[in-house]
Amino acid sequence: MRLCKILCLVLIMFLSDLVFAQAKILHSPPREVYTNTPVLIESIIEGNRVGVQKVRMFFRETGQSAYIEGEMSEYMGVYKAMIPAEYVSDNGVEYLIVAEFTDGSMCAYPETDPYNVPMYLTVRRKTDTSGNALSANFDAQGGIPSNAIILSPEEGEIVPAEEVLVAVSLFTAPDVALQSIIVELDGKNITQETEITEDLISVRPKNMTPGIHTLKMAMNNRLGDPFSPIVVHFTVVRKIEEAERFLDVSSRITAETNSEQVRGVRQNISQIRGDLSGQFDWLQFNAQVLQTSLEDPNKQPKNRLTASLTSSFLDLRFGDVNPRFSEFGLNGKRVRGIEADLKLKYFNFHFVTGETERVVPGTISDVPDTLTGGVDSLEYSRTGYTYSRRLWGFRPYFGSGKHFQFGLSFLKALDDTLSVKKNYGGIRDASGVNISMDGSNKPQDNIVLGSDLLLSFDNRRFIWKTDFAVSYANRDITGGPLGNEDLDTFAPGDSVRNDTLSFQGMDIALKDIPFDLDDIGWLFIINQNIKPFFPIDLDSTGKVGLYSFLNMPSSAFKTFLTLNYFNNYFTFKYQRVGPEFVSLGNPYQRTDVQGFQVADKIRLFSNRLFVTLNFEQLRDNLNKDKSGTTTTTTFSAGISLYPGEGLPTVNFNTMQYSRKNDIETIDTTFYYNDLVPTIIDSIYLRDKRESNMTMRQDITISHLIEFGGVKHNINISYANSDRSDRVSGRIDGYQFNSMSTSMISFGVNSTFKFPLKTSLKISNNKNESGLAAEPYSFLSLATQAQYDFLKGQISLIGGYNLMNGSGLVDFSQHNVFISAYYRFLKIHSLRGRLNDTLISDRLSDEKFNDLSFSLSYSVEL
């Protein structure tokens, strides 16, 4: 009854996994993804009321724990980024997209728990229209060994132009299906010119130009299973004396320009790429340059410049480098500077120094945000700025890694607090004017100490790898190091100025501290913002116990075992990454996580059937300082069936992902009346209970048929994903962010007897979110035809694409394109593309006719 007197306003708040803005990322996952082939990811930001700060994509090979970050470049409203080919393996690829806005808000795709349940792409082995594997990462170790013997050329061989002979013996590989053999030289299919007999594949390529060349050969066995591809790099010289003195230089320069119009707005982008590589006896060198009109001093650099000198004992790289020390400390982060790796087999030394982020001044509001302290005091806010960040590190390591390697690493990253100038854009930070640095972007300092151990036996069938790292981070070094006189209030909870530093039951007089914090500032800046305050908890005796050591909040540990025996590729992984572990050299490492993963990939029936099983369980809240501990459990299974030539290949994958926390009650807050404290004004309910399940399945069927002399490669795929809530008795008004997506596609690629290739793809993608007002779906149709003239010197390509969006995005888009490729005088190539798009936006009742073109010229020397 008392409740009847309550003037209550029940506020219900539902907690989502991310703080979403109103904006939404629209994205349609790529339909066909093949091994060792880069994947283009595109997205559109819809509904944002403020500017987009940046859009990033995070990706990883399925099974890895850390994501690789890639910034998506905007091109006429479409954000694009590429997942590099080396991450696209049979294991699958996972990715997510995060957009950040100028007001600090974010949105992500997938919308729900994107880091834990990212988008998953099934990766298929690449086949051409004859059904042959072009890239045969077939088994867990990269393909079925074929036993074919490369007679000529040898890897790295230098051959005079008139003596180039490609010869591969099949004497010891009798089960090769001869009709499946594909021979490519520098990417050009030369199978037609190749003599293929039961015991020998040979061809004498004509008109070989001096420089580095790459021979690739793909073939299947008689059951249709692909063998590991043969890849040989060799160098052609005019005369052998050249080869003896040196020499082996090749280069490629590509200039391209794009003029694209999207929804009536035109944007022009031009870029030039240069690549120079060569070899001088024992030394290899390489230089790559990318200059793009997208370069903007107010953003992180888009231009790239890299030069490298590599040899068997020393690698030197300059410019934009992506060094890797270990999984935790430094793992592929771009650094603009110098990288050196001295490799003396038993003792080795890896070193890197450079800049990871360049200064971006950001923007200062045109008019003062607030007037403080009277009319003479103006306060401006500043957003979008980035401090310049320098990083340096070294890793001495012992052993080549063939059987053993042990490494120790040190990494330091430090922001330059003076790099973002206070006075900017005509506004001076002075008396009466204050420029506040809004946002969470504070200058930081970070050090990481790490060690790693690798043991490998039995021709790498047994591999055991362990990484350990501990970090120290300072989240705000604006004020610099603390003075010793302020140390008495340094420890958490100690605000008494008594010239004594007190923590964990110890009291240290300030006068007894033998050093000044300023003196060690070059190594690490210590002030109130360091995390953790003390890296390890002392036990009751004041000593460091083993438990404390293993559970340091800023430590990270991972051990990884792989066993490749009896047609099983078994992996076991255990990891523990403390909640306060920070490495600015690997900023997207997931923290506050502990758990294990067990996986097995089983090859059956002479590699015709693959079964993949994977179980992973992870939990957070390692410091027990959150209101609940969340446990995620993933079980996935996959079957890949390659029954042989003439029969369809089938891939089926299923995944079950559950997320559950140990909170069992509803968080209730009572707000009492100020005047009558016994009266409750309002009740604030928060339902933090979490137990949900995501189910995902996908199936792909591919089949090659030949009809009327035309080879048709038919692909049919279906995928669906569904996320549902498992908590009963939710409070009224609670909105669960359920998500349901489904995609079905059909495609056929045809190769005719004459040089014509056609393709047709139809797909339908439907998305439904519990938070969105209505579902949205895409129906797309893509057709394309390519005709080659003069043995591929000239190619003409034309096509028509249709995309129809309905629901939340209601539009139709018709696209017609024609493109041409012309290779002339052996070293020159020219590409052009003309594109016309008609868009009818039914939501805004607008129509657009966008004409775009691109032109590209390449020369290889």
Next chain:
Amino acid sequence: MKKFNLITIFTLVLLIVSQGISQDKIALILKARGKTSIKRAQGTEFKAGVAVGTPLYSKDQIRTGDDGYAVIVFLDDKTQIKVRENTEMVISGDRKPEAISKQIAMQFGTLKAEVTPLKKGEFTIATPTSVASVKGTVFWVISDPVNGDSFYGVSGSVEVTNNESGATILVGANQTGKSTPNGDTGVETTETGDAPEDEPDEETETINSLRIQFQNSSGETKDLRIDYK
């Protein structure tokens, strides 16, 4: 009559099969320079102008002239024969599913054998004077029907049997084995410069030098040398 027919059919099948076997490739010409000619097993004369990539069948013959040079590679294990100038030889191979047993019948000349360690099959070089049996080694042979054979071991070892006396010697790395038509054999350490050298990958061109001497005011001199062809 019936018996005759069976024998005829059997003989025909045998002939066809043996013909088929003889047509199996056993090796390939990897390099061919200068005067290099080939005579097929069924042929009657040498044909000049051997092309790189030419397949070799059992009992094919190779002959090189004054400036001839050829490299032959076997299909089963990548064993290589580098044939120097003024050499003649018959290349035979007995193809079995697992390996090719290789026999080189060398009339005269110089060759280098780089024999992949053999798991199956065998490799022999027969000259008018000797027979060398190899299980995996690199060695040179200079064969002269009048003066006999010299075997220069580079790595591994080669067993040489003299046809006249039946004496056997084992030639190891950095050793020279001699085998003469009158039956003498012997092994000694290879003296520097005795063993043949690999054919430069292409005929060398004469390099001329132009030397210019500079002298400064204090009398110090420096040479600038320009090499040209």
